[in-house]
Amino acid sequence: MIYKSLKRIYIGLILLFLYAPIITLIVLSFNASKTRSKWGGFTFDWYIELFQNEEIMSALGNTLIVALLSALIATIFGLIGCVAMQQLGRKGRSLITGITNIPMLNxxxxxxxxxxxLFLSIGNILGKIGVRFQLGFMTVLISHITFNIPYAILSILPRMKQLNPSVYEAALDLGATKFTAFRKVVLPDLLPGISSGFLMAFTMSIDDFIITHFTKGPGFDTLSTKIYTELRKGIKPEMYALSTIIFVVVFILLLLVNHTPKEPNKKR
Amino acid sequence: MNKKKLSNHLLSTPFYLWIGAFIVIPLFMIFYYGFTDKTGAFTLENITAMAEPWHFKALMISVVLSVISTIICFLLAYPLAYILSQMKVNSHQYVVFMFILPMWMNFLLRTLAWQTLIEKTGVINGFLTALGLPALRIINTNYAIVLGMVYNYLPFMILPLYNTLAKIDPSVVNAARDLGANSFITFKRIIFPLSIPGIISGITMVFVPSLTTFVISNILGGSKILLIGNVIEQEFTVACNWHLGSGLSIVLMMFIVVNMVLSMIFDKDGEANAL
Structure with missing residues (x-):
């Protein structure tokens, strides 16, 4: 009995450690005082002002667009990569896996x-022939796609390995074209891997700061880089309000996903 | 070329081009800049610059702090992952859910929140003084940086450990018990060896980002303590010496390569991947 409650206490302490800063941020989002170290009473003002703050709203927009597009394109590349790897020999496969894993392990x-x-050199070369190429949305998007590809492959490849090739061949024998056979037979089996790869990539992109920091160029900001520039002058409390909203939305979404009854899964 | 091959190439070519252009070529760029000077001539100066006292000190602090953080993460995470893997009611989903969820709050803000918590007049010191205990003085020290590293990367240790521990077939453990092994021997001879892929994967996932961070030291170290990540970042954003920055990055990559080789040896099937 004591052993069991000790286990519970241990889990509780680790969770407290992980969630303490999050609770702090949520509390700060209701703090009427602008400084972090003082409690100035309860207020909802930051939640209202948040939506009038154009800088934060545009950074939020950039973050979401980059995350959505990069996760989508990286998942497609991941899928293509997994299919392409099936046609390679053992050595070729481990070479390609090795290369695609670099952004994740490095x-x-x-x-x-x-x-x-790379981007600055391309800019230099293009500049010489009179084409303007600057760091900004495109370079951030390309970078996010690149570092998201390994996460997509990581989610899709195990599913790919479990596939039974004879089902696909049976579909071909029954007269399906290659594309139809892939769409109707292979794709449904890969779908859980594809969707978890997409989610993983989306999360990684939203949370990324370091790679965006180096590839964004002046004038383009995501939430992370906006927060980083605000670190020195002091974070605007609207930022706490926004991150609280994001956290609550994700919490509810994930709770819903995890609570879906098992039956619809079986039907698929 | 037959039709089947052509359609395959049409699909896979953009993929190969992409990874070539944005993974392989950028790495070559780092090596090119690292081994040349401003005139484009070959030099080893940028590499040997790591031995200069200023850089070497930053590297040593980074290595020591990240090793300490990795050890603390391991000691905290292993018992937790073990307890979680024994709980049958909770599905895999919930465990991942609990430990992934904090990552949805921006990591800069979460690290900043620690600043609020451990400041001289911060929340934790408020509690401590109310209880009549001595105040914590760790902000802007190495301790605060270790705290930030452990906090940020602990989930990356928990998940791979949990994944390998949860996969251990209970009948193997039962067999050991039937053959007369006590809990300690079972752990030492069965459970621990089977969890090694997870340990290696967890160590890699904590050690590499800790070694190379510049953000945590910026926020919790009060920008007085320079880690090697800070030095490299400043070479690119402030000093604009790409050659030196690249050279130092190459040295940093050596540590990562050693880590990668180790993890490949121990985790051949990639079974311990975090998710």
Whole structure:
């Protein structure tokens, strides 16, 4: 009995450690005083002012667009990569897996710097022939797609390995075209992997700061880089309000996803 | 070329081009800049610059702090992952859910929140003084940086450990018990060895970001303590010396490569991947 409650206390302490800053931020979002260290009474003002703050709203828009597009494109590339790898030999497969894993295993600062060097060099070369190419939305998007590809592959590949090739061949024998056979037979089996890959990539993109920091260029901001520039002058309390809203929305969404009854899954 | 091959190439070519252009070429760029000077001539100066006292000190602090953080993460996470893996009621989903959820709050803000918590007049010190205990003085010290590293990367240790521990077949453990092993021996001879892939994966996932961070030291170290990540970041954003920054990055990558090779040796099937 004592052993069991000790276990519970241990889990509780770790959860407290992980959630303490989050609780702090939620409390701060209701703090009427602008400084972090003082409690100035309860207020909803920051939630109202948040929606009038154009800088934060545009950073939020950028963050969501980059996350959505990069997760989508990275998932498609991941799917193509997994299919392509099936046609390679053992050596080719481990070479490609090795290369695609680099952005995940390498330090983010190195990935960020290497992409920045590439983009600035491209900019230099294009500048000589009179084409303007600057760091901004496109370079951030390209970088996010690149570091999201390994997460997509990681989610899809295990599903791909479980596939039974004879089902696909049976579909072909029964007269389906390659595309139809893939769409009707292979894709449904891969779908859980594809959707978890997409979610993973989306999360990684939203939370990324370091790679965006190096590849964004002046004038383009996501929420992370906006917060980083605000760190020195002091974070606007609207930011706490926004992150509280995001946290609550994600919490509810994830709760709903995890609570869906098992039956619809079986029907699929 | 037959039709089947052509359609395959049409699909896979953009993928290969993409990983070539945005993964392989950028790495070559770092090596190019790292091994040349401003005139484009070959030099080793940027690499050997790591041995300069200023850089070397930053590297040493980074290595020491990230090793300490990795050890603390491991010691905290292993018992937790073990307890969680034994709980049969809670599905895999819920565990992942609980430990992934904090990542949805921006990590800069979460780290900043720690500043509010551990400040001299912060929340924790408020509690401590109310209880008549001595105040914590860790903000802007190495301790605060370790705290930030452990906090940010602990989930990356918990998840792979939990994944490998949850996969251990209970009948293997039961067999050991039937053959007369006590709990300690069962753990030492069965459970621990089977969880090694998870341990290696967790160590990699905590050590690499801790070693290379510049944000945590910026926020919790009061920008007085420079880690190697801070030095490299400043070479690119403030000093604009890409050659030196690249050279230092190459040295940093050596640590990561050693780590990657180790994890490949121990985790051949990639079974311990976090999610």
């Amino acid at each position: 330090a983010e600062i190195v990935t960020g710097i290497s992409l920045m060097l």
